[in-house]
Amino acid sequence: MGSKHLVKTAMTNAKYIGRFAPSPTGTLHFGSLVCALASFLDARHQSGRWLLRIEDIDPPREIAGSTTTILRQLSDHGLSWDGEILYQSTRTEAYREAIAALQSADIAYNCDCPRQRLTALGGIYDGHCRQRKVIEKPAIRLQVPTESGARESEATIRFDDLIMGHYIQNLCSEIGDFIIQRRDLLFSYQLAVAVDDQFQNISHIIRGVDLIYSTPRQIYLQKCLTSLSGDKPPTLTYGHLPMAINAEGQKLSKQNHAAALEVGKESQNLWLALQWLGQQPPDQLKNEPINRILDWAIDNWSISRISKQLSIPAPDQY
Ligand code: GLU
Ligand code: ZN
Numbered sequence: 001m002g003s004k005h006l007v008k009t010a011m012t013n014a015k016y017i018g019r020f021a022p023s024p025t026g027t028l029h030f031g032s033l034v035c036a037l038a039s040f041l042d043a044r045h046q047s048g049r050w051l052l053r054i055e056d057i058d059p060p061r062e063i064a065g066s067t068t069t070i071l072r073q074l075s076d077h078g079l080s081w082d083g084e085i086l087y088q089s090t091r092t093e094a095y096r097e098a099i100a101a102l103q104s105a106d107i108a109y110n111c112d113c114p115r116q117r118l119t120a121l122g123g124i125y126d127g128h129c130r131q132r133k134v135i136e137k138p139a140i141r142l143q144v145p146t147e148s149g150a151r152e153s154e155a156t157i158r159f160d161d162l163i164m165g166h167y168i169q170n171l172c173s174e175i176g177d178f179i180i181q182r183r184d185l186l187f188s189y190q191l192a193v194a195v196d197d198q199f200q201n202i203s204h205i206i207r208g209v210d211l212i213y214s215t216p217r218q219i220y221l222q223k224c225l226t227s228l229s230g231d232k233p234p235t236l237t238y239g240h241l242p243m244a245i246n247a248e249g250q251k252l253s254k255q256n257h258a259a260a261l262e263v264g265k266e267s268q269n270l271w272l273a274l275q276w277l278g279q280q281p282p283d284q285l286k287n288e289p290i291n292r293i294l295d296w297a298i299d300n301w302s303i304s305r306i307s308k309q310l311s312i313p314a315p316d317q318y
Pocket of ligand 2: 110111112113128129
């Protein structure tokens, strides 16, 4: 037998773990398809893993059946994920433990400020409850570092975004102590994402730029959580994509009736999404089967071709 014959094996890059993390508050539209596709392609181009996490921690906002539809839409577009799906609704014990650890380290505290007081503060919490030792039916806040002295404080969080470039936010002056568990006992998005990105060893996050304002909070939460558990803080790589907007300039969303992704048009959808992402797919790819399109897109993926604009109009039909 020819000993030179090489079996082509799929090599995986153990260092790259990406994810797509939709909330089941509606089905995927063009804007969510480009997020899913970009994070998938960035992972596959680097032979990384691509995980799927369903962010079902806010039951009142959920729309029945949307998880099933999202999974079908991803499969129909050939976006196959690795391993088991992680459902955040199964993770309450982990969130509770994280909060308990933050509270025993005195980084998190109970807050019972009435809504009226919070409204009057205009968004940035003033730390009123830090020392109050509130017991009854509280929300829980994470204490952000305070500004001190001449040295740049720990409150300043910076990162280099793969698409948007350098991003800087001061947690003290721009955000303030923020909610990690709500008064209605629901866990906050920030907490659940930080805990789960760490749990799943996520290395790369590609998502919409509407979330870039949350990223410093998530970086800081992960730093707090890892320092309490004695782990090394993870260094995540972020890429925030422009938002897809409609003709009125609004971000595509369920609320403003973004068109559903048309079934049977998967090849065209992928082609349009690639075009939108600046990847310049050849015309003749438009009518090819999805796997041909994805193979081309994985080989030719270049994140630097994505526009740095904050928003880009969606194609006319979407
Ligand atoms: N679940 C969030 C959403 O659907 C996205 C979370 C994330 O990518 O960090 O908007
Ligand atoms: Zn308070």
